Amino acid sequence: MARRLSKRALFKDLGYEPHAGQLAVHLSKAPRRVLASGVRWGKTLCAAMEALAAALEPRERSIGWVVAPTYDLSERVFSQVVITAASHLRHRIVSLKEHEHRIVLRNMGGGLSEIRGKSADNPVSLLGEGLDFLIIDEASRLKPAIWESHLSQRLIDKKGWALLISTPRGKGWLYELWRRGQEQRDPAYESWNAPSWTNPRLDRELIEGERARLPERVFRQEFGAEFLEGSGSVFRYVREAATGSFQEPEGDQYYVAGLALAKVEAVAVSVVMNRKGEAVCVDRFHRLDWGLQVKRISAACERFNNASVLVDTTGAGEPIYEALRAAGCYVDPYPFTQRSKNSLINNLSLLLERRKLVIPRPELWPEGIEELEAFEYSVTEAGSVRTSAPSGIHDDCVIGLALAAWQFKNDPGPSRFIVLPNPWERRKERFQRR
Numbered sequence: 001m002a003r004r005l006s007k008r009a010l011f012k013d014l015g016y017e018p019h020a021g022q023l024a025v026h027l028s029k030a031p032r033r034v035l036a037s038g039v040r041w042g043k044t045l046c047a048a049m050e051a052l053a054a055a056l057e058p059r060e061r062s063i064g065w066v067v068a069p070t071y072d073l074s075e076r077v078f079s080q081v082v083i084t085a086a087s088h089l090r091h092r093i094v095s096l097k098e099h100e101h102r103i104v105l106r107n108m109g110g111g112l113s114e115i116r117g118k119s120a121d122n123p124v125s126l127l128g129e130g131l132d133f134l135i136i137d138e139a140s141r142l143k144p145a146i147w148e149s150h151l152s153q154r155l156i157d158k159k160g161w162a163l164l165i166s167t168p169r170g171k172g173w174l175y176e177l178w179r180r181g182q183e184q185r186d187p188a189y190e191s192w193n194a195p196s197w198t199n200p201r202l203d204r205e206l207i208e209g210e211r212a213r214l215p216e217r218v219f220r221q222e223f224g225a226e227f228l229e230g231s232g233s234v235f236r237y238v239r240e241a242a243t244g245s246f247q248e249p250e251g252d253q254y255y256v257a258g259l260a261l262a263k264v265e266a267v268a269v270s271v272v273m274n275r276k277g278e279a280v281c282v283d284r285f286h287r288l289d290w291g292l293q294v295k296r297i298s299a300a301c302e303r304f305n306n307a308s309v310l311v312d313t314t315g316a317g318e319p320i321y322e323a324l325r326a327a328g329c330y331v332d333p334y335p336f337t338q339r340s341k342n343s344l345i346n347n348l349s350l351l352l353e354r355r356k357l358v359i360p361r362p363e364l365w366p367e368g369i370e371e372l373e374a375f376e377y378s379v380t381e382a383g384s385v386r387t388s389a390p391s392g393i394h395d396d397c398v399i400g401l402a403l404a405a406w407q408f409k410n411d412p413g414p415s416r417f418i419v420l421p422n423p424w425e426r427r428k429e430r431f432q433r434r
Helices: 007-013 020-027 043-056 071-088 144-155 173-180 204-213 216-222 290-303 317-326 338-353 366-374 396-406 424-432
Strands: 032-037 061-068 093-097 102-106 112-119 133-137 161-166 189-194 255-260 267-274 279-286 308-312 331-334 376-379 385-388
Touching: 007 043, 020 032, 020 043, 020 189, 032 043, 032 173, 043 061, 043 071, 043 102, 043 112, 043 133, 043 161, 061 071, 071 093, 071 102, 071 112, 071 133, 133 144, 144 161, 144 173, 161 173, 173 189, 255 290, 255 396, 267 290, 267 396, 279 290, 279 396, 290 317, 308 317, 308 396, 317 331, 338 385, 338 396, 366 396
Parallel strands: 032 161, 032 189, 061 112, 061 133, 133 161, 255 308, 308 331
Antiparallel strands: 093 102, 102 112, 255 267, 267 279, 376 385
């Protein structure tokens, strides 16, 4: 007679010591389990261990899937399964085909158990067989139809269970499932809210450092694991800020500009801002060669009282930066790294939240409003926040505005511009030499 699986004994053999939050997930018997956790809480490891425990249950045959919006994301849990099995359960591996995202184990009853990694970007691949268990990583990024029409149905005939893990992203379909597991609303569901700081292995001081660095809403979602209305988008109050209009230059006004450069086949954008934090001119050009771009940008700078320009000098941006300098423009470099880009975007987000900026109305700048509202953030495996435009949407308007806004600082008293590395007095001297 096959002995019954003891998760505690198995985890000990695997060298896995779940913290209290992870243990609560492992002890659950609910058919539907929803874990909303902050970054670095340990949800990937928890899900991988739960998959291995399910695969080792004594059965004649069982099959489980690890599903995520993309293969890269599903690889996180599946790779942890493979690494743990290769390190501690090599004698139970019957077949391992990593290129197929498939591992077959000999379970404790002598039967065969299969775990497959799946991507939801091709829903047709999710049709077919019934499942004994299902793990969905980054579930909040899935379209609701994937769960409703392609995944939940796979669990019916075998009475399988599902564990959905994710950092929250707004109050969508996953939030509704999570709510069903709260306060015993639905006995088939159990759910948990697990902020990052409930992982006892994380340094709380480092987390608090992130609270000071990030916009409050980003921190509450990514580290506090809160379901927030409208989350997933980086910028709030975009429409509230979009009350401005394009303006002609004023003779006694100082201006700065942000320039997002692009290759010939893409879009480049310059945004001019006055000392009040108003974006007064946007120039968006497409498929222009370097020479024409330089002429157009330098003409705009001269028109706006020799505006000082902050330009992305990463990669292809370096030649235009040098050409603008040669053309006599007052231009400063802003090389992009992941850290410097995050600082740039966070600054823009904070200024919008604090209502310090005015941008053109939607009918005047529709592409800019679209990009700002679509811009989103995610968190890397290392726990850092990454911001980007969704696939298929440009981010040049966002970057151009962010570079202009980087030069704007509103202190008590008169507003002033600060552009690093050049001090304010240098800008004033430039203006006076016109």
